[in-house]
Amino acid sequence: MYRKTILKAALLLACVVCFPGVSCARRPIRALIVTGQNNHNWPVSHRALQAILQNSGLFAVDLAVSPPQGGDMDAFDPDFSAYRVVILDYNGDRWSASTERRFLDYVRDGGGVVLYHAADNAFPDWEEFNRIAALGGWGGRDERSGPYLYWKDGSLVRDTTKGPGGSHGEQREYSMNGRNAEHPVVRGLPGRWIHATDELYDRMRGPANVAELLYTAYADPGRGGSGREEPLVFTVDYGKARIFHLMIGHAGPSLEDNPAMQCTGFQTLLLRGSEWAATGKVRQRVPDDFPTERKSSLRKDYRKP
C-alpha cells in the first residue's frame, strides 16, 4: 500500500516537473486536422501529418474531413474548442457561417493554429482568415490582398507593387535560412539546412502581419522563382492566438513518395510548431537526424529512428 502511494506520488511529480527533452507521462495534446478538400493530394497529406504527430507520442489526433467540393457544408461542423491545436490542411469551399464563426471564436480565444502549405491558398475573400494566415497565394489574390513580403538586406520588405499573389518554381532541394535563433520553435535548430525536394512558395501577398519570421529560402530565378528571399516559416500576430504558418511540405503522389513531408526538417518544424501553438512552449530536443547545411535527411516512415 505504502509503496503504491510512493509510486503514485512519483508519477504525479514526473508529470508536474517536466524537463526539456526528458520524456514524461504527460497527456498527449489534443490536435485536430482539418482536411477533405484541396487542390493538393489531401488523402496523402493528412495521413502524413497525422502519422508524424501521432508517432511522436506527443499528440492525440482527430480528423475533421469536410464533404467533397460542392457538398453540403452545413454538415461540416467540427468542435474546434475541444482541441489545443487545429492544423489546417484545407483549401476548398467556404465553411458554413456558423462553422466560420466558431473557428474565429476559437482563434480569438487564444486557440492554437497551424497553417500547412496550401491552407494559405484557401478563402481569398474571407478577410479575417487572411489575417490569421498573414500571407496567402492564388485564388485571384493581388495588390488588393496586401503587399508582397520578402527578406532583403536584413529586414522584411513590404512591397505594394501590383501583381498576382502566389507562384513557385520547379521543385528542388533548397537551403532553409534561419532568421530567428530564439523563438521556441527554432531554438537549437541550425541556421542553415537543406530541405528535401519541395515547392518554394514565392510572391505571396496578404495583410503581412507576421510576428516572428523563422526561416526564409531563396527562390532562384534560374529555377522559375521570384529571385527573392521568401518567408516560408513564421508566426502570425493575431491577438492572443498562437498561429504557426508552415508553407513547406507539398504532398507527393503517395506516402512512400513524399519527400517534402518525409523531410526530417519539415517533420521537426511541424512537431515543434504544433506544440508551441498548443502550449506556448517547446519541450522537444533537436533530433540527431536533423538535416545539415550540406545534406537533407528523410524519415520515410514518419517517425523518429
Ligand SMILES: [Zn+2]
Ligand atoms: Zn503545393
